Amino acid sequence: MSTTGPEIELDPTAADQVTDPAVLGGNELVADTLGEYLTAQWKRIKGGESGALPVIIGLIIIVAIFQTQNSHFLSSGNLVNLIEQSGIFVLLGMAEVFVLLLGEIDLSVGYVAGVGAAITGELATTPHNVNWFLAVLAGLAACAAIGLIQGLLITRLGLPSFVVTLGGLLGWQGFVLWLIQKDKNAPGGSIPVTSNVLNDIVNGSMSVTAGWIVMVLAVAAFALLTLNQTRRRRAAGLVTPPLSLTAIKIALVAIAGVVVMLICSRNRGLGLITLKGAPWIAPLLVVVLVIYSLLLGRMRFGRYIYAIGGNAEAARRAGISLNTIRLLAFVLCSFTAGVAGMVYLSFQGSMSADIPGGDFVLYAVAAAVIGGVSLFGGRGRMSGALIGGVVLATIFNGMGLIQIGAAGQDMVIALVLLAAVTVDAIARRGRSAT
Amino acid sequence: MVAEASTGARSTDRAPVPLLRLTGIGKHFGPVQALRDVNLEIYPGEVLALVGDNGAGKSTMIKTISGIWSPDGGEISWEGNRVHIRSPRDAAALGIATMYQDLALCDNLDIVQNMFLGRETVRHGFLNEESMETAARKTLTDLSVTTVRSIRQPVGSLSGGQRQAVAVARAVLEDAKLVIMDEPTAALGVSQTAMVLNLVKSLAERGVAVLLISHNLVDVFSVADHIAALYLGHVAGTYLASELDTQRAVELITTGALAGSGQPGAGKD
Known part of the structure; x- marks a missing residue:
């Protein structure tokens, strides 16, 4: 179909046309100083583009309240506990982000995680005694296959994701039950984890030195990537954020890394036992977050997910294959639920x-929504699930510490969730009003 | 599909070959004859306004050109060669960009992301934001779109006219040769309308042919080089814009003929 030959020259990007940066600057928001940038950012927040700031402020308030009620809350032992508890919420939340961004939902993530955990657990112990790595691979592959089946039903048959995954919620629960009942080697209906590696995902720690090295490397990589991006934008004559802001960003990440490592490096063992170093779950979460953030923010696949969530018809007219992207999103969702399943198994x-798969779904959606992912599709980031998951874990952990039981915990979580959804809905109304 | 290319399109005179020529196009839906024996030509760098009352066949016509409906009979030629436009994909491959009233933009994506949606520049598997932003900015500047605050703001925060500008810029990035605009100023205020009409002019200056569908004769007369009037599914006449005034245009639209006129299309050269 392509036309070649001496055509009329229409290419606006033709190299021979001179670009004058001075002229082009006219239609840009130029924020040269930090002050101007903050003003622009404040306008954004007022306009419904609040980002993560309100949640982080909320988290700080929650932490402050718990610390005044129980001074043990900010002890290194409890904070490492908190990191370990967050893992499942964060991973399930990340799984949900893929489909929430499309304006869909997956109610099956809890029991899909269960299927992954059951298969891996079963394979890694007697009588199969499969190598832990292969067992994990099999569990994750099973979860991805579940995502494929559910995704095909949703995209090819046009069934609503709510109903298909509601079926999944029930069906995969039954499957987990069947698998465990079938296992004659599971004492009391429970498959033990005999692999040290699997146990160590949550319960084991890196050595303190290794932890510091990994942290420093990670922060250095972040700084290099950020500075490189700024440099390339500047080279292309594009507007760049003020250097002071980039420096502050890098400094904040570095401080966060140092704080986490300081907490993890202290001996949190009781009595004679020495226990220190970052639990393996911490770098695992960071790696998954980085990969998924790149996928959503820097690659075509992610761009198309946002486009479909924003306006599916526009995406279709732009030539995007809606079904392929949706299918991939459901596969990734179930796969990530599988990763959460591995963490659950280890935990x-x-x-x-009796894996609480039903509760897990609710916590998954709650983590994503608290982290600023819109239920209406098209808005939110992967990092939102991290923040939301940490908020959930903090509330559970802190309320447990101040002797408030499950009843109170659930009610508080409900209020936080309602607050998050209200913020989402108001922001949405604010946007449509403009 | 098209081997031959037109030459000399940039000269002040019309190109020797029209970009798009419809000959004897007909289309019926059941017993309703929506289009009959429609003849129309549009040349590069020219704004052709298509006017007509409700039900005159304007929508059917643009949907035929943009591949949504196939004509029952007649011939479409593109740059001098006969073509069959069977789907919107065919139309896009030829270089026809159709902008419907709803514009089909993603409100949650920013201007650059919308302009490149489906055609992102990628480097080592990652989106090349720098090159896209540079190209987007250049296109907008070329189109004299200077009212947007930031090229990285979500399209949902833009005004109606600015959204039109993004859609037009998208068409320019696609290297569209023919841009069909369906009532682009229908929902806009005065200054926004002026901005969109300027966009139409910029497109024509770049050598793009524009087929403008509009009810607003003031808009039509301010940008159109030629005016084609549809009346009951038939082209009642194609005139130089200077040959008509509002009153005569209304007469054409409502009666399908000009009282005491000569041959329709006279004096086109």
């Missing part, structure tokens, strides 16, 4: 049929 030290 529990065993796998039984």
Whole structure:
């Protein structure tokens, strides 16, 4: 179909046309100083583009309240506990982000995680005794396959994701139960985790030195990437954020890394036992977050997910294959639920049929929504699930510490969730009003 | 599909070959004859306004050109060669960009992201934001779009006219040769309308042919080089804009003929 030959020259990007940066600056928001940038940022927040700031402020307030009620809250032992508890919420939340961004939902993530954990747990112990790596691979592959089946039903048959995954919620629960009941080697309906590697995902720690090295490398990589991006934008004559802001960003990440490592490096063992170093779950979460953030923010796949969530018809007219992208999103969602399943397996030290898969779905959606992911599709980031998951874990952990039971915890979580959804809905109304 | 290319399109005179020529196009839906024996030519760098009352066949016509409906009979030629436009994809491959009233933009994506949607520049598997932003900015500047605050703001925060500008810029980035605009000023205020009409002029200056569908004769007379009037599915006449005034245009639209006129299309050269 392509036309070649001496055409009329229409190419606006033709190299021989001179670009004058001075002229082009006219239609830009030029923020040369930090002050101007903050003013622009404040306008954004008022316009419904609040980002993560309100949640982080909320988290700080929650932490302050818990610390005044129980001074043990900010001890290194409890904070490492908190990181370990966050893992499942964060991963399930990340799984949900893929489909929430499309304006869809996946109610099955809890029990899909269960299926992954059950398969891996079963394979890694007697009588199969499969190598831990292969067992994990099999569990994750099973979860991805579940995503494929559910995704095909949703995209090819046009069934609503709510109903398909509601079926998944029930069906995969049954599957987990069946698998565990079938296992004659599971004492008391519980598959023990005998692999040290699997146990160590949550319960084991890196050595303190290794932890510091990994942290420094990670911060250095972040700084290099950020500075490189700024440099390339400047080279292309584009507006760049003020250097002071970039410096502050890098400094904040570095401080966060140092604080986490300081907490993890202190001996949190009781009595004679020495226990220190960052739990393996911490770098795992960072790696998954970085990969998924790149996928959503820097690659075509992610761009198309946002486009479909924003305006599916526009995406279709732009030539995007809606079904392919949707299908991939459901596969990634279930796969990530599988990763959460591995963490659950490690956290529990065993796998039984009473995995709270129903609660997990609600926490997954809650983590994403608290982290600023819109239920209406098209808005939110992967890092939102991290923040939201940490908020959930903090509330559970802190309320447990100040002796408030499950009843109170659930009610508080409900209020936080309602607050987050209200912010989302108001922001949405604010946007449509403009 | 098209081997031959037109030459000399940039000269002040019309190109020897029209970009798009419809000959004897007909289209019926059941017993309703929506289009009959429609003849129309549009040349590069020219704004052709298509006017007509409700139900005159304007929508059917642009949908035929943009590949949504196939004509029952007649011939479409593109740059002198006969073509069959069977789908919107065919139309896009030829270089026809159709902008419907809803514009089909993603409100949650920013201007650059919308302009490049589906055609992103990629480097080592990652989106090349720098090159896209540079190209987007250049296109907008070339189109004299200077009212947007930031090229990185979400399209949902833009005014109606600015959204039109993004859609037009998208068409320019696609290297569209023919841009069809369906009532682009229908929902706009005075200054926004002026901005969109300027965009139409810039497009024509770049050598792009513009087919403008509009009810607003003031807009039509301010930008159109030629005016084609549809009346009951038939082209009642194609005139130089200077040959008509509002009153005569209304007469054409409502009666399908000019009282005491000569041959329709006279004096086109």
